Amino acid sequence: MAESLTVKRAANSLDADSDDLVWCSPVTTAPLAESEATELARILAALADPVRLRLLSIVASSPEVCSCELEGPLAKSQPTISHHTKVLADAGIITGEKRGKWTWWHANPDRIAAIRKALGG
Amino acid sequence: MAESLTVKRAANSLDADSDDLVWCSPVTTAPLAESEATELARILAALADPVRLRLLSIVASSPEVCSCELEGPLAKSQPTISHHTKVLADAGIITGEKRGKWTWWHANPDRIAAIRKALGG
DNA sequence: TGGTAGCATCGACACACGTCGATATGTTCA
C-alpha cells in the first residue's frame, strides 16, 4: 500500500472536480430550487453543531491536526470524535489523510468559501 | 394599537444593538470557545433546512413577502410555514412586520453577512 | 354584530441526531 492515502470523501452527490461554488445561486439573489436547497442544507447541517464547529476551528487553525489531538479539547469520547470528523468529511469541509496509525485532518478552505458564496458572499 | 408593529425577534441571547458580526472570531482563524460555537451553531441550524433555505431565498429576493405567498411555492401547510418563519426570525435572519391581517417578511442582510463573517469571510 | 380570513399556538407523531460502551479493523513494534 501507498505510504499516504487520502480518506475517501464519501458519497456526496456534489463532488464535481472543481470543488468550489458550483452548487447553487446565492440564497439572497433568487429563489432556490428544491434540489439546491436540499444540498445546501445538508452541508450547513454538518456545520450546525457546536462540537463540529469547534472541531473545525481547531483543524482550520493548524495546518494539520491528528484525531488524538481532538479528544482532549472537545471533551468527547473517541467514537463521538470519529463520528463528527466523518460528518465534516462527508460534507467536504475537512479532509483526512491516513499516515500510519494516525489520521491527519485539514480544512478545505475552498469548500468553506463556497458555503459563504452560497450565503450571498 | 399602532398601525405597524414589528414582530418580536424572540429571546436569542445575542440581540446586541449593533447586530452584525459581534458573535465570534471566524471559524477558520482560531479555536472557538464553547459559548461561541453554541451560539453560531444555533444560527446555522436555523439555516440548515431545505424548506427554510427556500423560504429565505424567496423572502430575500423580494423587498417584502407575505406569509400567504409562501404556502404555495413551499408546498407546506400553514402551521409548518408559520413554524419555519418563527425559527428564522428567532435567529434574526428574517424580520416580520404585521400590518393588518398580514405579516410581511423581509430578510436581514446584516445578519446573513455576519454569518458569512463567522465562516471566515 | 356576525362572519371570514390570516396567522400563531398546541398536541401528537414519526424520524433524525448526538452520545457512548462495546467491538472490529488496521498499523506499529518487539
Added chain:
DNA sequence: TGAACATATCGACGTGTGTCGATGCTACCA
C-alpha cells in the same frame, strides 16, 4: 507472531425536530 495503540463501526438510548390537524386569536368587512 503477539501485544499495544489509533481509529472506525455497531448498537442502543435519550432528545430534538419537521410535519400537520385542530384550535385560538386578531383584524377586516358587510
